[in-house]
Amino acid sequence: MERSMLNITYRDRKTNIWVREKTKVTDVIEQVRRRKWTWAGQVSRIRDNRWTLRIITWKPYKRKRRKGKPVRRWRDELDDYWKGTIWQRIAQDRQMWKQHAEAFAQPRDTMAAQ
Template structure:
């Protein structure tokens, strides 16, 4: 899904500049010309912010409850995403509970850029 979003964004940026693949311009050059934020960077940044917001809630709203809910003994159906929303956060923190780390806003903000940069393609 991420590759599809990135490809769609590159195509839109080429359309903005009215160039084609035959012009042989790199995606990096095109991004410099359009000065548009990378879609994956925006998504991951908003995800990180939302995860911190959800984890610091003290009431029992459905968004907080569903973030931690795991279905009992069920596999994901065919065609569904393999990873859940929280899996990226758990992979970033490793064995540490991301939910507890988000309670400290300073630590959470400090790690935001590192979380986002691990998904950005440098090429």
């Protein structure tokens, strides 16, 4: 779509990065990841017993899972980013949480936790 906006084709040998700079269109995935990060931080700072907090901390009943690849949950992406640390505790510190927001929003291959 962005290439058609600029009226160029792949034969013009312009990189996707160049095209993105010219169109100044923000990546939808990046926006979704930023909103997810913000929402996860807000929910983890909730102190009362709201349903949003209960959903995050809920563990499924001890049942057998279906065969095949396990379904990814929305929090699996956050768990992968923090690699073993409990991100709900880190989210209590807003400054530290905001520092990591930009790195989380980047595509997975460039994402690295400090």
